[in-house]
Amino acid sequence: MKEAVREYWESHPNAVNLGTGLIQGSKEFFEAIERHRYTAEPCLQEMAQFPRWREKRVLEIGCGIGTDLRQFSRDGAMVVGLDLTVEGVRMARKGFAVFGLSGDFVVADAEALPFVSDAFDLIYSNGVIHHTPDITAAVSEIHRVVKVGGESLIMVYHRNSYFALVVVQALLIPGIRILLWLFPRGILPRWLRLPMGIKNIYRITFEKGFSQETIFAASTDLSTPGDGNSNPLSHAYSRRDAARMFSAFTSCKSYVRQLYHLKFLPPLLRNWIERRAGWFLFVRAVK
Numbered sequence: 363m364k365e366a367v368r369e370y371w372e373s374h375p376n377a378v379n380l381g382t383g384l385i386q387g388s389k390e391f392f393e394a395i396e397r398h399r400y401t402a403e404p405c406l407q408e409m410a411q412f413p414r415w416r417e418k419r420v421l422e423i424g425c426g427i428g429t430d431l432r433q434f435s436r437d438g439a440m441v442v443g444l445d446l447t448v449e450g451v452r453m454a455r456k457g458f459a460v461f462g463l464s465g466d467f468v469v470a471d472a473e474a475l476p477f478v479s480d481a482f483d484l485i486y487s488n489g490v491i492h493h494t495p496d497i498t499a500a501v502s503e504i505h506r507v508v509k510v511g512g513e514s515l516i517m518v519y520h521r522n523s524y525f526a527l528v529v530v531q532a533l534l535i536p537g538i539r540i541l542l543w544l545f546p547r548g549i550l551p552r553w554l555r556l557p558m559g560i561k562n563i564y565r566i567t568f569e570k571g572f573s574q575e576t577i578f579a580a581s582t583d584l585s586t587p588g589d590g591n592s593n594p595l596s597h598a599y600s601r602r603d604a605a606r607m608f609s610a611f612t613s614c615k616s617y618v619r620q621l622y623h624l625k626f627l628p629p630l631l632r633n634w635i636e637r638r639a640g641w642f643l644f645v646r647a648v649k
């Protein structure tokens with residue numbers, strides 16, 4: 363499974379599609395991705411508190427193309443970016459070079475971090491360890507390499523969210539089951555107008571076999587049918603799961619954020635829903 367995870371992210375570095383039409387690796391390319399990220403997901407800045415880590419040692423696990431890591435570096439932190447993929451690290455390095463920032467990078471596995479114990483003031487990880495086969499090993503490594511009194515800020519998908527419960531469980535899973543029952547040969551009729559994402563998930567479940575795990579994983583990234591083109595693994599966690607997973611830390615708080623939809627609602631109501639049923643579960647744990 364680890365190899366399938368690595369292969370998938372090697373050929374799908376996160377958010378690269380948001381720079382489509384721009385020269386990959388150019389300043390404009392990285393700026394477009396950055397603009398989109400902090401407009402669509404403002405909770406990242408709120409949670410990461412980039413300026414707070416000035417002159418501190420920060421490790422980002424699963425840095426991908428390095429968008430958040432650049433913010434830590436710009437704000438004066440001494441940063442290390444780690445990713446399972448050669449391509450993620452190559453692009454993160456490129457982004458740092460383009461903006462004249464300094465940082466160290468390593469291709470490695472979150473489940474076996476190549477650092478001595480008590481090495482970092484902050485371990486940051488956004489949307490990563492829910493894709494690794496052994497999340498318990500990853501959390502135990504995070505606990506080992508963060509300093510005593512240091513912090514970890516880890517975002518994983520939220521199980522009790524509108525996305526997991528309504529979009530995936532209530533709509534997508536039964537919908538795909540019905541499509542496979544109506545059209546068991548893996549071909550949808552042309553007259554059936556469905557969003558491309560749903561057509562892709564139908565094809566993926568046709569190829570891999572129907573399972574809730576396959577549908578959930580494919581729905582959490584831009585998966586397309588064909589060899590190695592669909593996200594092989596995603597998990598989601600509740601706040602209680604998070605408290606259990608991070609119980610070795612001295613203290614642990616969790617925060618729920620991120621609603622991509624419901625923009626028409628009054629802000630107060632939208633905030634209320636976001637803080638209970640948002641898609642991102644941030645865990646802030648102190649060792």
Ligand SMILES: C[S@@+](CC[C@H](N)C(=O)[O-])C[C@H]1O[C@@H](n2cnc3c(N)ncnc32)[C@H](O)[C@@H]1O
Pocket residue numbers: 367368371372375376377423424425426427428429430444445446447450470471472473487488489490493494495
């Ligand atoms: C959804 S992307 C998020 C990337 C980045 N954190 C961001 O916010 O753009 C998931 C990343 O996790 C990395 N990843 C998955 N499993 C990993 C592991 N076991 N160790 C290190 N990185 C891993 C992937 O290579 C990929 O870059």
